[in-house]
Amino acid sequence: xxxxxxxxxxxxxxxxxxxxxxxxxxxxxxxxxxxxxxxxxxxxxxxxxxxxxxxxxxxxxxxxxxxxxxxxxxxxxxxxxxxxxxxxxxxxxxxxxxxxxxxxxxxxxxxxxxxxxxxxxxxxxxxxxxxxxxxxxxxxxxxxxxxxxxxxxxxxxxxxxxxxxxxxxxxxxxxxxxxxxxxxxxxxxxxxxxxxxxxxxxxxxxxxxxxxxxxxxxxxxxxxxxxxxxxxxxxxxxxxxxxxxxxxxxxxxxxxxxxxxxxxxxxxxxxxxxxxxxxxxxxxxxxxxxxxxxxxxxxxxxxxxxxxxxxxxxxxxxxxx
Amino acid sequence: xxxxxxxxxxxxxxxxxxxxxxxxxxxxxxxxxxxxxxxxxxxxxxxxxxxxxxxxxxxxxxxxxxxxxxxxxxxxxxxxxxxxxxxxxxxxxxxxxxxxxxxxxxxxxxxxxxxxxxxxxxxxxxxxxxxxxxxxxxxxxxxxxxxxxxxxxxxxxxxxxxxxxxxxxxxxxxxxxxxxxxxxxxxxxxxxxxxxxxxxxxxxxxxxxxxxxxxxxxxxxxxxxxxxxxxxxxxxxxxxxxxxxxxxxxxxxxxxxxxxxxxxxxxxxxxxxxxxxxxxxxxxxxxxxxxxxxxxxxxxxxxxxxxxxxxxxxxxxxxxx
Numbered sequence: 001x002x003x004x005x006x007x008x009x010x011x012x013x014x015x016x017x018x019x020x021x022x023x024x025x026x027x028x029x030x031x032x033x034x035x036x037x038x039x040x041x042x043x044x045x046x047x048x049x050x051x052x053x054x055x056x057x058x059x060x061x062x063x064x065x066x067x068x069x070x071x072x073x074x075x076x077x078x079x080x081x082x083x084x085x086x087x088x089x090x091x092x093x094x095x096x097x098x099x100x101x102x103x104x105x106x107x108x109x110x111x112x113x114x115x116x117x118x119x120x121x122x123x124x125x126x127x128x129x130x131x132x133x134x135x136x137x138x139x140x141x142x143x144x145x146x147x148x149x150x151x152x153x154x155x156x157x158x159x160x161x162x163x164x165x166x167x168x169x170x171x172x173x174x175x176x177x178x179x180x181x182x183x184x185x186x187x188x189x190x191x192x193x194x195x196x197x198x199x200x201x202x203x204x205x206x207x208x209x210x211x212x213x214x215x216x217x218x219x220x221x222x223x224x225x226x227x228x229x230x231x232x233x234x235x236x237x238x239x240x241x242x243x244x245x246x247x248x249x250x251x252x253x254x255x256x257x258x259x260x261x262x263x264x265x266x267x268x269x270x271x272x273x274x275x276x277x278x279x280x281x282x283x284x285x286x287x288x289x290x291x292x293x294x295x296x297x298x299x300x301x302x303x304x305x306x307x308x309x310x311x312x313x314x315x316x317x318x319x320x321x
Numbered sequence: 322x323x324x325x326x327x328x329x330x331x332x333x334x335x336x337x338x339x340x341x342x343x344x345x346x347x348x349x350x351x352x353x354x355x356x357x358x359x360x361x362x363x364x365x366x367x368x369x370x371x372x373x374x375x376x377x378x379x380x381x382x383x384x385x386x387x388x389x390x391x392x393x394x395x396x397x398x399x400x401x402x403x404x405x406x407x408x409x410x411x412x413x414x415x416x417x418x419x420x421x422x423x424x425x426x427x428x429x430x431x432x433x434x435x436x437x438x439x440x441x442x443x444x445x446x447x448x449x450x451x452x453x454x455x456x457x458x459x460x461x462x463x464x465x466x467x468x469x470x471x472x473x474x475x476x477x478x479x480x481x482x483x484x485x486x487x488x489x490x491x492x493x494x495x496x497x498x499x500x501x502x503x504x505x506x507x508x509x510x511x512x513x514x515x516x517x518x519x520x521x522x523x524x525x526x527x528x529x530x531x532x533x534x535x536x537x538x539x540x541x542x543x544x545x546x547x548x549x550x551x552x553x554x555x556x557x558x559x560x561x562x563x564x565x566x567x568x569x570x571x572x573x574x575x576x577x578x579x580x581x582x583x584x585x586x587x588x589x590x591x592x593x594x595x596x597x598x599x600x601x602x603x604x605x606x607x608x609x610x611x612x613x614x615x616x617x618x619x620x621x622x623x624x625x626x627x628x629x630x631x632x633x634x635x636x637x638x639x640x641x642x
Binding site: 188191193195200204214317 | 499501510512514520521524525533534638
């Protein structure tokens with residue numbers, strides 16, 4: 001059908017001409033459309049509290065404690081189940097989140113503009129490894145780390161970005177894919193290129209030497225840091241595709257830990273979901289598929305754009321979790 | 322012949338078990354064996370002033386001015402031709418130098434130890450692009466930049482290394498080769514990994530913020546920076562091979578811009594030379610082989626160790642000169 005072919009040609013052109021650019025940072029409630037104090041954004045298609053899997057529930061609990069809406073996990077669970085909290089996919093707010101993908105009002109986000117189409121995408125800063133919210137951890141050290149990211153990492157990176165000016169993420173990712181990243185599970189080159197590009201601007205910020213040391217140590221310790229740049233770059237690339245009438249291109253793929261969902265351009269905002277699958281992948285020693293939660297996260301927005309798993313063949317190894 | 326096979330097996334084992342490690346920095350006259358105020362070390366096999374090509378002569382002139390042994394290029398030429406200056410290959414002093422490879426007494430050098438064999442190798446800091454000594458430029462801006470490298474870059478990197486501790490270059494290079502570097506003409510990944518690894522230690526040094534900014538900007542501007550780490554890593558790996566009796570392994574390959582020379586383990590320190598060839602490579606627009614100097618530099622120590630050109634097939638592109 002010619003009109004479908006034409007639509008898909010247009011979709012492809014939108015993807016290929018996209019210019020996702022890191023233009024700044026902000027606090028979610030100030031910059032993410034529709035964000036408010038009692039909204040918890042999450043990965044994947046829409047889901048209610050009662051259907052959420054353990055990791056997503058854990059991240060919601062951590063998010064509510066981080067926001068000061070609850071003091072204890074029990075309080076948070078009660079609040080989450082009360083109907084007072086709104087849950088909505090990141091994807092409904094031009095955002096994406098890795099794993100549980102929980103974003104709350106006070107969290108800092110990267111602001112990515114697709115310069116070709118003028119649309120924006122948002123993503124939090126990557127937390128690093130170990131006990132982290134995105135895997136459903138919500139202990140005091142998780143919340144404390146999120147606070148450090150809000151009070152120290154974010155102001156320094158935000159100011160450094162203002163000093164540096166926008167960063168062309170398409171260029172950055174194009175280079176790093178040639179350096180073995182597939183930018184979903186391996187983000188080592190992207191992270192490295194980002195650090196060296198930002199280094200002198202970080203030193204120029206109005207921050208203490210001690211905090212700069214912590215920022216550099218944190219960035220260097222976390223090869224996934226740039227995942228939270230490649231994901232919104234892909235999101236900013238794909239969102240305009242979702243507006244191409246009659247196109248059969250899938251512009252969203254994501255999981256909430258219970259269901260996996262896709263959206264197709266021609267069918268607009270409608271979600272098509274199915275039970276999320278258990279990943280047949282690499283597990284920590286002593287663990288197997290029997291221990292695993294069904295697939296969760298918005299990070300396959302990278303595959304939606306055509307890289308990630310599709311360029312895994314040239315990636316030497318995925319990096320450590 | 323069994324004794325040759327045994328010797329070559331031993332040579333290969335020395336290469337494969339080498340652990341080249343960046344252990345510190347120092348000033349050439351303090352750390353490089355045999356260095357003295359009136360010695361100019363150069364790339365390639367031995368050569369006298371009258372046989373030197375333009376680029377090597379230019380670098381010698383710049384080196385003598387940098388050392389304060391001459392005030393003008395004319396004075397430097399007269400001095401160089403007088404017999405008062407000793408010329409000797411870097412390779413005779415456990416050192417290597419890219420292109421002209423000129424090393425003089427005051428120049429800072431990286432100190433690399435092969436932890437397996439206990440031997441050391443030395444190399445100056447890479448100057449970056451544009452008008453630089455290693456291509457034979459000797460104008461005031463070249464000497465000024467060398468002074469900045471001695472007075473600002475070196476003390477900061479030296480102190481940062483002391484704070485950081487030794488860096489396993491074999492590990493660094495193994496990673497970067499998997500990230501598309503061949504570590505002779507492409508050193509982008511190695512340079513990037515080095516910067517991120519050193520960043521927090523650089524911030525910790527007792528130096529001004531302004532100088533730290535300049536150091537980060539310089540490192541980020543120069544994708545060849547890590548060439549001057551991969552070269553001495555290869556040198557530290559190959560030097561012990563040169564002591565394996567009866568081995569037919571070539572442990573040195575290098576050019577001085579007039580002659581190309583090799584050394585073979587079984588034949589000890591003896592040089593075998595032939596006229597250096599004109600490179601059939603990529604030239605700046607408007608230039609061709611007709612404009613070129615014969616091959617110069619110690620950097621094919623990387624090929625001597627087995628990477629460089631031999632791993633070029635997996636390198637996406639060589640970086641900008």
